Amino acid sequence: MKFTHRSGEARQHPEISALIPWYVNGTLDEREAQRVEAHLALCAMCREDLAQERYVYRGMNSAPFVEHIPAASLKRLQAQLDGAEAAPPAVSAANGRPAAEPARRALPWQGWMAASVALMAVALGLVAADRWLPYRARVQPDYYTVTAPIPRPPNEVIRAVFSPHITLVEMQAILDEAQLRIVSGPTEAGVYSLAADSHRPVNESLALLRGHAQVRFAESTVPGAGDP
């Protein structure tokens, strides 16, 4: 740093140095940009800082980033909005701040209704147990694992298991986004067989499925089109 011929520059140094990132991203107004440039001409340290910041700026803007197709997310938001429109607003008016979730208020008749539902469930359970237990004693367990060799549809490319809480709208949105359709399923284990709806590579569709929280499991059944 050489400020011998302009002592005021030394006092300006911290202030100008702090502006360098915004000089790099081009958002300083003209007057501030000129101040920075005038200081840079005299300050080797700030010139070095500038070089570093430009380096970081370029690095951050060339960093790889996985692109996500927003269609499924948007459909999910629209489904949320459909649900929310019937409910009271959960947002405070000021400044778009998310507000605390409104407390649920129990209505007087809800307790009686819950009690009667529980009573009916117990009664039905007793009837079902009476019929099911003798049956179970006669029949061998009939199940298979997800990875067991079972007959599959010829056009199946992916097998997937979705969250038990997924709605049909959400599932369809995910399948649309991944350009897949259901050809069979769900099995007892909840496995769907999916076929390709387009010429999109299977591994891309697989990656999209795996990117969704609502997809619990997804694997390719096409040899060589498995994990990336």
Place this chain on the structure above:
Amino acid sequence: MTMAAKNSTKGRDSELLVAVAGGDRQALAELYLGYHRRLARFLSRFTPRYENVEEIINDTFMVVWQSAKDFRNASQVSTWVIGIAYRTALKSLRRQKNHAAARSLDEYPEQTVDPALETEVQDWLTRGLNRLPIEQRLTLELAYHMGHSLEEIAAITECPVGTVKARMFHAREKLRLSLPALGGGGFDVTARNQ
């Protein structure tokens, strides 16, 4: 993006927000699609998991939908939307009690790495960014990737300008130590200052 294009985008954003305030779901969808990539990129600095990113984006647009009528043009629409996303993400992070969900190097999905782009410097930069406290990391992201001014970042993060400068100062200092080519003092200004 040219200045004219930026102004055109700002104007369109304002029109869309007015329509959203009037209950226009199509306008909300257009706004959502226009911001999704930017927000996903920004929020991926909070969490590497896309489902978390998506949840924060959707929560953000729920707030946009419900609060659009309260927007008074005190800031740009983009500043407002990104500010909501910033606060929603911080809230989500706090809900997880700690920053365990914040990005760590081990959590990088392999498919994000393009061998052609993944240089040694890129790797240093990524490591350096991930070592920064979340507020410093996001200040850099807002300035360098999203191109926001100092004042806009102050508005988005609801901090004084001085705080934003201080976060940026500390971020730069720590990054300097993470980038051996720069931190060693032998950095060639003329070669990179183009």
